[in-house]
Amino acid sequence: MASASNPTPALETRGLTIRFGGHVAVNAVSCAFQPGTLTAIVGPNGAGKTTYFNLISGQLKATAGSVLVDGRDITRLPASARTHRGLGRAFQLTNLFPQLTALENVRLAIQSRAGAGWSMFNIWDTRRDLIEEAEAMLETVHLADKRHLSPKTLSHGDQRKLEVALLMALDPKIYMFDEPTAGMSVDEVPTVLELIHQIKARGDRTILLVEHKMDVVRSLADRIIVLHNGALVADGEPASVIASPIVQEAYLGLEAAHD
Known part of the structure; x- marks a missing residue:
């Protein structure tokens, strides 16, 4: 049961897993996201970030585990019904x-x-x-x-x-951005980042952001989670996660180490 100090998460995944044949693309990821926070999801290419997004938003069906919005299990709902529950993802x-x-x-x-x-x-x-x-x-x-x-x-x-x-x-109550600045010119990027900042400043929306650019992550994120080979390998406030040797050396590469 949620308490005042530990409210019901706006979004939660419990043991979320998907397998494609013998490949485990997302491996038992359990993570809770509180209202009013912006969480950056980072990791190398092929780490499972977009697949994790697809499981949350309903584009893919989980092999195991569950997705909850405001404490209610939505795992069996199609993507359209999840939208009506307040889950929003940038359209294709x-x-x-x-x-x-x-x-x-x-x-x-x-x-x-x-x-x-x-x-x-x-x-x-x-x-x-x-x-x-x-x-x-x-x-x-x-x-x-x-x-x-x-x-x-x-x-x-x-x-x-x-x-x-x-x-x-x-x-939506929950915004999901998958590399929103990818392919943009340098002049265009600030417009999108300012919009995300405005959404965050409202204080009542939950934002998930998949992003490779560490300067963007530093400027926006309250928290970073790191996926690697489909598993959650780091979770914490940005400075400590970015400074972590395992993240610098294995997952974020030289950009994080020397930025």
């Missing part, structure tokens, strides 16, 4: 509506959050407030001038910013 744009504009995609996410479903033909004439919210969201991610473009015609950096806008439009 190819799975959205590439024939629609950036604005229309954000409008649909806001409409879904408002409980009006995903129909493109519902409520828009009578809900100007939701349209204005979508416009403001694109302004926030510096895409207002590209509101009428299709996602598939945007640059990679702008696509990543649109992913963040869509996730913020859904306003």
